[in-house]
Amino acid sequence: MAILLNEHSRIVIQGITGGEGSFHAKEAVKFGSRVVAGVTPGKGGKDVDGIPVFNSVHEAVRNEGANAAGIYVPAAFAPDAVLEAIDAGIGLIVCMTEGIPVLEMVKIKKMLSGTASRLIGPNCPGITTPGAGKIGFMPNFIHSKGQVGVVSRSGTLTYEVIHQLTGLGVGQSTSIGIGGDPIPGTAFTDVLEMYQADPETSMVVIIGEIGGSAEEEAAEFVKEKMTKPVAGFIAGRTAPPGKRMGHAGAIIAGGKGGAADKMQAWTNAGISVVENLADIGRKVVEILHNL
Amino acid sequence: MKVHEYQAKAIFKEYGIPVPSGEPAGSPEEARIIAEKLGGRTAVKAQVHAGGRGKGGGIRLADTPEQARAAAKEIMGKKLVTPQTGGDGIQVRKVLVEEVLEIERELYAGIVIDRAAGFEQAVFVVSKSGGMEIEEIARNSPESIVKVGIHPFTGFKGFHGRRIAAALGVEEKMTPELSRLLSGLYRIFMEKDASLVEVNPLVITKGGAICALDAKINFDDDALFRHPDIKELRDFSEESPLEVEASGAGINYIKLSGNIGCMVNGAGLAMATMDLIKLAGGEPANFMDVGGGATPERIEKAFEIFSADTNVSAVLVNIFGGILRCDRVATGIVEAMKRVRLRAPMVVRLQGTNAAEARKILEKSNLKFETAEGLFEAAQKVVAINSKAGKVR
Numbered sequence: 040m041a042i043l044l045n046e047h048s049r050i051v052i053q054g055i056t057g058g059e060g061s062f063h064a065k066e067a068v069k070f071g072s073r074v075v076a077g078v079t080p081g082k083g084g085k086d087v088d089g090i091p092v093f094n095s096v097h098e099a100v101r102n103e104g105a106n107a108a109g110i111y112v113p114a115a116f117a118p119d120a121v122l123e124a125i126d127a128g129i130g131l132i133v134c135m136t137e138g139i140p141v142l143e144m145v146k147i148k149k150m151l152s153g154t155a156s157r158l159i160g161p162n163c164p165g166i167t168t169p170g171a172g173k174i175g176f177m178p179n180f181i182h183s184k185g186q187v188g189v190v191s192r193s194g195t196l197t198y199e200v201i202h203q204l205t206g207l208g209v210g211q212s213t214s215i216g217i218g219g220d221p222i223p224g225t226a227f228t229d230v231l232e233m234y235q236a237d238p239e240t241s242m243v244v245i246i247g248e249i250g251g252s253a254e255e256e257a258a259e260f261v262k263e264k265m266t267k268p269v270a271g272f273i274a275g276r277t278a279p280p281g282k283r284m285g286h287a288g289a290i291i292a293g294g295k296g297g298a299a300d301k302m303q304a305w306t307n308a309g310i311s312v313v314e315n316l317a318d319i320g321r322k323v324v325e326i327l328h329n330l
Numbered sequence: 331m332k333v334h335e336y337q338a339k340a341i342f343k344e345y346g347i348p349v350p351s352g353e354p355a356g357s358p359e360e361a362r363i364i365a366e367k368l369g370g371r372t373a374v375k376a377q378v379h380a381g382g383r384g385k386g387g388g389i390r391l392a393d394t395p396e397q398a399r400a401a402a403k404e405i406m407g408k409k410l411v412t413p414q415t416g417g418d419g420i421q422v423r424k425v426l427v428e429e430v431l432e433i434e435r436e437l438y439a440g441i442v443i444d445r446a447a448g449f450e451q452a453v454f455v456v457s458k459s460g461g462m463e464i465e466e467i468a469r470n471s472p473e474s475i476v477k478v479g480i481h482p483f484t485g486f487k488g489f490h491g492r493r494i495a496a497a498l499g500v501e502e503k504m505t506p507e508l509s510r511l512l513s514g515l516y517r518i519f520m521e522k523d524a525s526l527v528e529v530n531p532l533v534i535t536k537g538g539a540i541c542a543l544d545a546k547i548n549f550d551d552d553a554l555f556r557h558p559d560i561k562e563l564r565d566f567s568e569e570s571p572l573e574v575e576a577s578g579a580g581i582n583y584i585k586l587s588g589n590i591g592c593m594v595n596g597a598g599l600a601m602a603t604m605d606l607i608k609l610a611g612g613e614p615a616n617f618m619d620v621g622g623g624a625t626p627e628r629i630e631k632a633f634e635i636f637s638a639d640t641n642v643s644a645v646l647v648n649i650f651g652g653i654l655r656c657d658r659v660a661t662g663i664v665e666a667m668k669r670v671r672l673r674a675p676m677v678v679r680l681q682g683t684n685a686a687e688a689r690k691i692l693e694k695s696n697l698k699f700e701t702a703e704g705l706f707e708a709a710q711k712v713v714a715i716n717s718k719a720g721k722v723r
Contacts, residue, residue, distance in 0.1 A: 115555060142523055145443065145452070178652030178682065181682075193598020194596045196601075253447070275602075286598070289597060298605075315609055
């Protein structure tokens with residue numbers, strides 16, 4: 040089953056006629072994903088490499104039974120695209136767009152509660168379940184099917200980790216990038232809970248970074264609720280305070296959100312923290328060996 | 331994006347929030363004229379983005395217009411060093427000349443986004459103990475800090491005002507006035523896409539009036555596209571020229587104090603690369619994320635930045651090619667090296683799509699690179715080269 044994205048996922052790509060949308064739709068198809076529709080308002084009736092394009096998400100749901108959405112829409116229009124997907128009852132919404140105003144996410148987050156929709160992102164590389172499909176930017180070749188669940192706040196750093204795992208013969212059940220924004224649609228704790236419940240996941244790799252308190256919340260969850268082993272890495276030990284390190288959410292503010300505190304919280308919660316990113320793959324192999 | 335106190339106070343005024351009478355001055359003479367117009371005692375305040383101005387001598391009181399002129403001259407004549415500026419200090423280009431109020435009590439009020447799971451909305455942070463930095467309040471009297479979250483779909487309501495008034499110990503007859511002020515702050519936060527609105531101190535005068543003695547607003551960079559008026563308030567002279575230049579080219583760059591320059595794609599990997607350099611015994615000269623599209627133009631700009639930063643004595647390039655192909659990056663590096671004379675030795679690690687082709691391109695170029703395959707290997711190599719380069723000099 041893996042989590043969230045599986046063989047029953049029927050994907051609609053919002054923004055499919057744009058450069059990024061069409062490129063990543065094709066890459067997703069190559070990876071074996073079922074991309075059943077695209078949406079670009081005003082371009083309904085066309086197709087992109089045989090994928091039918093509709094004017095609205097509602098039409099894609101009605102005509103093609105879409106139940107998962109990938110959003111590749113510029114920041115100024117992305118909040119509207121997310122709300123449209125929620126309104127159409129899409130269960131899994133994955134938004135890759137970077138640069139959405141924080142206050143738009145404040146409203147979207149409130150809109151999500153009480154609906155059946157789950158939002159991954161924004162500003163994220165997406166989600167990949169080897170053998171079932173992917174939504175997002177993650178390069179196809181790094182993945183292999185297996186039993187390690189990966190969750191992270193960043194993009195290329197995550198590819199690096201997944202690539203290390205695959206290189207060591209360690210496959211993944213699902214890999215999720217929750218995104219680098221201050222208010223993500225899905226939190227570390229949500230994903231950890233799903234991995235804990237997933238029979239196909241035997242351990243979890245979590246990649247955090249400076250800023251906010253998502254890592255501390257994850258630590259609390261691991262300590263209280265998880266029985267599966269967790270290995271982790273936190274980026275930004277050398278980051279100066281008060282500076283936004285690329286990701287909108289990666290900032291040490293008011294003396295809070297530094298890497299050292301987060302690593303301590305993880306260690307206290309029983310997470311196997313590696314200081315050296317190059318060691319994370321070997322650490323996972325060691326843990327799996329002892330399971 | 332940050333703005334100056336006088337700019338924040340202009341926005342406060344638009345929203346009907348009481349601030350002291352005053353005007354910004356660009357010269358000592360202007361400061362004298364403003365002080366004369368205001369009459370009475372004045373405060374002359376350095377307009378810089380760094381906090382802690384009072385501690386660095388950036389805020390002075392003047393009894394006469396002539397004293398205001400002298401104070402402005404003093405403040406603008408030398409670089410201001412505060413706990414937040416670093417040792418070199420910063421040049422003050424403007425001062426704000428304001429009336430001095432008779433203060434009864436100093437309070438603190440701020441609005442930020444509460445990022446904690448389950449909250450995720452604007453939150454008022456208030457304290458009875460104003461006048462010092464909020465971090466200081468948190469250390470000295472954490473019990474005085476009260477947080478009141480505001481749901482975006484209701485906005486600021488009467489009960490929010492009453493809760494905050496109670497937390498601040500403001501008497502009942504002043505609660506409506508305080509509520510109006512707080513409601514104005516909240517509207518600024520929401521309507522202008524702020525990431526921080528802070529009044530420290532928020533004062534109650536001896537005459538029983540409430541007034542924002544200081545004003546600070548930071549704006550969400552990602553929302554500036556819909557606020558052209560705010561965008562115009564940006565003061566480039568407050569920012570590092572190299573950082574401004576980089577952001578113009580689509581590069582996320584932050585200068586640090588070390589000497590190993592690094593160029594990486596992706597923010598998380600860029601931070602992790604800095605950490606690896608440190609772990610290998612070196613010090614990173616910068617954070618740099620050239621983004622998913624590490625185009626030849628961006629690579630060239632990155633190299634220009636390294637050669638402009640005189641601290642940089644070695645460079646590490648760390649690119650993970652996913653959609654981005656490593657051979658393209660390699661070609662970009664070779665081309666950029668021909669145009670930009672980079673004296674610092676370089677270690678290049680290209681991993682991912684077409685990494686083998688990329689290595690061939692680098693080897694064939696006859697340019698001087700060290701290459702590395704492993705992550706930590708790359709960091710160790712650049713640190714070793716750097717310490718060797720240091721001995722030669």
